[in-house]
Amino acid sequence: MPEKVLVYSRFPKSLMQRIGDQFDLLDAGGRPPHEVFVKHELDQLRAMITQGSSLLNGEMMDRFPKLGAIVCYGTGYDGIDLQAASRRGIAVGHSPGANASSVADIAITLMLGAIRRLVVADGYVRSGDWAAAKPSPMMRAQQGIRGRKVGLYGMGAIGRKIAARVAAFEAEVAYFSRSRHDDLPYQYFPSLDALADWCSVLVIAVRAGPETHYIVNAGILKRLGEDGYVVNIARGSVIDEDALVAALKDKIIAGAGLDVYAKEPYPPGALTAFPNVVLTPHIGGHTLESHRAMQDCVIANLAAFFQGKPLPYAVV
Structure with missing residues (x-):
């Protein structure tokens, strides 16, 4: 009989199909599990699948007395209280690098879209203004x-792929991260402030956490300058969105490209009014190959757990 696994976050059913072929999935549909399933079912659950950004604290973990594994679908795990999980002997797994290429692609797309003003150009053609030779500043x-x-900002698996793609566009590349990587050919800066002073495009690819919350603030944006752009494919919590809106309104920076927001799916309405901002609905890793790779990691983590083995893709 297949092992039972709770689907804690809301996922399209199509993304769970391959995983459901091997495990008996109890899908809470994004609702609190105790409102969907009876206590006896939850008392027996040993593993769950969740989005890394979904909040999962110790109090919620205690609703599953036999819980031994939390498996994140994707690379992120910022919503998981890792200390609470560790104290309860719960292993946490994720899908490191599984969507790195796809996220790097969307970072380049946003950068090009913002700098070359593709959204504005598209509207210029569709409106007939180009055919009418109507001037547009x-x-x-x-x-x-x-x-x-x-x-x-950030040089993990995604950052490395972004850097390689950027270099192919004949741009200079530099980075700041927690660690300096001597195997990379790019200039390293010792602080985010120093990196922002140097660059005119800041691409955020850092892992979200308390230490990075709102770290891209008004001061960092001002350092980019009036010809500067910010691109965020990490987590919305890394940017102070109020400061970003103010910087765009006051023309402190030239534009932005965003795939993630502090409160999804509700980005600040003010951002939608700026023609120099390109917005996408958190689709960085939303490609067929990325989903299959993430599903492979989820299946491998769950299979190892139920076999009494360490998770092959554990969060360390």
Whole structure:
């Protein structure tokens, strides 16, 4: 008989199909599990699947007395109270690097879209203004990617792939991260402040956590300058969105490209009014190959757990 696994977060059923072929999934549909299932069912559960951004604290963990594994679908795990899990002997797994290429692709897409103003250009054609030769200040020529200084905040699996893609556009690349990587050919800066002073495009690829909450603030944005852009494919909590809106309104920076927001799916309405901002609905890892790779990690983690083995993709 297949092992029972709780689906804690809301997922499209299509994403759970492969996993459901091997395990008996109890899908809470994003609702509190104790409102969906009877206590006896929850008392017997040993593993769950969740989105890394879904809040899961010790109090919730205590509702599952036999819980031994929390498996995140994706690379992130910022919503999980890791200390609470550790105290309860609960292993936490994720899908490291599974969606790195796809997220790197969306980072480049957002960077190009913002700098080359693709959304504005698309509207210029569709409206008939181009055919009518109607002048548009947003269509003035500006600096492209070649020769720009692009700074990466975070140099994990995703950051490395973004850096390689940026370099192919003949831009200069530098980075700041918790650790310096001597195997990389890119300049390292000892602080985020120093990196922001150097670059005109700041790409955020850092893991979210208390130490990075709102770390990209008004001061960092001001350091980018009026020709500067910020691109965020990490987590919305890394940017102070009020400061970002103010920087765009006051023309302190030139534009932004965002795939993530502090409160999803509710980005600040003010952002939608800026023609120099490109917005996507957290689709960085939303490709067929990324989902299959993430499902592979989920299945491997669950299979190992139920066999009494360490999770192959454990959060350390």
